[in-house]
Amino acid sequence: MSSSDKQLFDKVVFKRPESLVDVKTHFCPGCHHGIAHRIVADAIDHFGMREKTVGVACVGCSVFLYDYIDVDVVEAPHGRAPAVATGVKRALPDHFVFTYQGDGDLAAIGTSEIIHAANRGENLTVIFVNNTTYGMTGGQMAPTTMLGQKTSTSPYGREFSNDGYPIKMAELLAQLEGVAFSARVATSTPAQIRKAKEAVKTAFDMQIRRMGLSVVEFLSTCPTNWGMKPLDARNRVLGEMIDYFPLGIFKERKQADFV
Amino acid sequence: MSGVILGTAHREFVKGNEAICHGALAAGCRHYFGYPITPQNDIPEYMSAHMAGHGGVFLQAESEVATINMLLGAAAAGKRVMTSSSGPGISLMQEGISYMAGSELPALIVNIARSGPGLGGIAPSQGDYFQAVKGGGHGGCRIPVLAPHSVQEMYELTLLAFELADRYRTPVMILGDAIIGQMKEPYSPGLHEPPAPIDKPWATTGCVGRPRQHVKSLYLKDDDIERHNWRLHEKLQRVENAEVRAESYHLEDAKIVLVAFGTAARVCKTAIQWARKAGIAAGMIRPITLFPFPKALVHETAGRADLMLVVEMNTGQMVEDVMIATSHHDKIRFVGKPCAMPTPDDIFSEIKRLAGKTA
Ligand SMILES: Cc1ncc(C[n+]2csc(CCOP(=O)(O)OP(=O)(O)O)c2C)c(N)n1
Ligand code: SF4
């Protein structure tokens, strides 16, 4: 290696976050769960909190969070991660506690738990991965499934007269007093990923400053169950999904209600 | 309750539900989660008034589903934790109880039982016996179940429940009912030593100076879940071998042996005293642990007794465990009173009737 090469390699500009375990994931090609995992690991590193973090995994394709993120993890029943995280946080108030949940998990079976954890202003961070379907169980309709979207349980496409409308959780949660931060991000372009990183860091910071519950909704892909190639899945997020689920920050508390 | 001096017979005059709270606080439980339901509201009310003073956490959840999962989280974080509820609420908790059994998390779950099925009523009942002792939740989970029959035992068995929960890494249930929960009588907290806190190196408390670890019940690889099932089974066998508790009441020479637990057993004691005065050799086995069930004692007693009379405040549930415990099925009789406490008269007349037949 020439000395100029060495100089080149001495300056690390991009590396695997320390909190991200160096193993192959089980995610399908083109699935964005892996990107969200990396962003979470990156934020844990950023705040130097790996040893003070307890993650709460949900039931869904991301249940193996504990194999990929190098922190202590509790596995919650389907939808109950915010309640489990409440128990962890009330027991260990000085620890950093986050949940990582899918849209079936958070926006269907677990709606009650997320609303009430949010309303109590639990100092938790919620990573919410919306891929408009139940990935793990084979692509059934979720509350976030788009109108007209065909899934294994909406074979003719979701129809509002039968199934209602796709639910916008980031906006809904932003209405609650206990929520300190609510944002929706995507991970389909480098610029979006940069913004997603910023949002997750802000969300973590809210918890550290005890401002209340912080939630970041990720618009994600499920090429396998959408029946799409990875690139088409990415494009679906950029077009159809962002059209209906706008990106942005819906709430950002500047000052804690209490100290 | 304050300033309990161990080894003294200092007495308190409280409801059974409150004695459970005293026991929990004495045992170092500082995390209570719950949702209101009659007839156990004294417990969350007491805890809401006293937890903060003990530096603990009281949290009223939005449902029993949330409750049991808060319990799961706080138990995973290594704390002594408890909740209390009744029929419908306990049903809602069953998924979480199964997860906790699968994840091997210690906790106390109190069921101050009411009548069912459905909304049923708030009258006392032992109709939750099957749900409590046969698992309740899915996937073959079973947890130890303790059945107090006095305010003294509401206190003592709370201490024992936390001890067993930690020793075997399992949720433990106390199965009471509306009578035992609402009844006031004196008890002595000083007679029993609270369980010492124990190390929980498995808890998810942040991976300081050690590799990350997990609390989970999912096992997908190869035959991991089969091994996990056998391991849990082996643990339950250790519980069955070491933790059976039952009271033998006038059993030595008894010809008519009652089998009853909780409030029903309390009434049986009076009926047995009356029977003894009337010259009938009656006695009782009172299971204190419903699971593990005192099978050996039941079997051995059934061998020498004339009749076994099972008394329950339901239409017949524990009687099936009595039948499993012994092959003397011809000796087994049952008297039940669903959704109400039988009177000593009810039971005494049944004893007399049976004594007349065997005489
Ligand atoms: C009580 C209960 N009901 C149903 C299931 C089955 N189940 C497992 S994962 C899942 C949906 C997962 O979808 P989502 O939360 O969107 O996660 P994804 O896999 O899409 O990331 C369902 C219904 C379960 N495990 N528990
Ligand atoms: S099924 Fe869908 S959500 Fe699950 S890993 Fe595959 S692409 Fe990702």
Ligand SMILES: [Mg+2]
């Ligand atoms: Mg999904």
